[in-house]
Amino acid sequence: MLKLTKKADYGLIALKYLAEHPETVAVSAKDIADSYGIPAQLLAKILQQLTKSGLLKSHAGMNGGYALARDAREISTYEVIHSIDGPFFITSCTKGAKSCELTPSCTIKEPLARVNETIAGVLKSISIQDLADEHDHAAAHGHGPSPLVSLTR
């Protein structure tokens, strides 16, 4: 139904958490999970995936944990979602798939592919830092002044 998975949600939550606590060297998966009521083991797997994708740095052993691999401003929500949920496409039969060549039904998919690119572009323009900022501003005065999604029309 055109919604991203909870794993992606959890991943965004965790990264936002890390962006909001830049002073800490490393945060364990359990700490973040406990803060939000997320299953710890599940979040751990998500963070592992994000580490493999190069978005996080991990440190094993006691007092270990995760930290952002780059500045929060350099990590886009697109990368996070792509890392966790894999490449997403609006259309069920995307280019490269096998089933698509059989039927001529793909005539519809071309315009939808543009929609897909639009979504990707929007997500790429939103960084983890934007999420953290948005949180503060939203609580402060309703809707932030940041031109996050200024192309709402």
Place this chain on the structure above:
Amino acid sequence: MLKLTKKADYGLIALKYLAEHPETVAVSAKDIADSYGIPAQLLAKILQQLTKSGLLKSHAGMNGGYALARDAREISTYEVIHSIDGPFFITSCTKGAKSCELTPSCTIKEPLARVNETIAGVLKSISIQDLADEHDHAAAHGHGPSPLVSLTR
């Protein structure tokens, strides 16, 4: 994984088909299904749903079938998807849901809600007629001149 269902695809395919054959009074679900290799009974249910939503007009009996209730230019892809897949939301926990109030994890959802609105806006700006046109143009000279999704950035 952020993709719409096959039902929605089928629905769009069928509406595009109807838009491309405006001369015919009514087309049966079976005819459309056979043209694209879609399960007939499944497509029938989809068209019934679109009829209930007021996007199609149906006529039972022999030589019966479906026809567009309005001009193809007045039917947006948003309406079709919304009718078939229901209200879609990027975030797993949208406003109005119960589970959202429990955890403070919703801090992330606010900016994503804007993304959601952006997607909805794009889909609302694309009509069934656009799909039919796009099909012709795409085959002719690659990418149509229509400013369909001009806000790709």
Place this chain on the structure above:
DNA sequence: CTAAACACGGACTGAAGAAGTCGGATATCC
């Protein structure tokens, strides 16, 4: 050295939704 705390990673189970099927009822035209 040892044990606790942490990251890693595969395998597994349950639940939910999607995709498609089946059977029957009703309406219309010939």
Place this chain on the structure above:
DNA sequence: GGATATCCGACTTCTTCAGTCCGTGTTTAG
């Protein structure tokens, strides 16, 4: 009345998501 349609609900099957379990490897504290 029979053939062709829509209409509609219930049902099975399949896939994927969400979450858990368990074991391994690594680092640090004591």
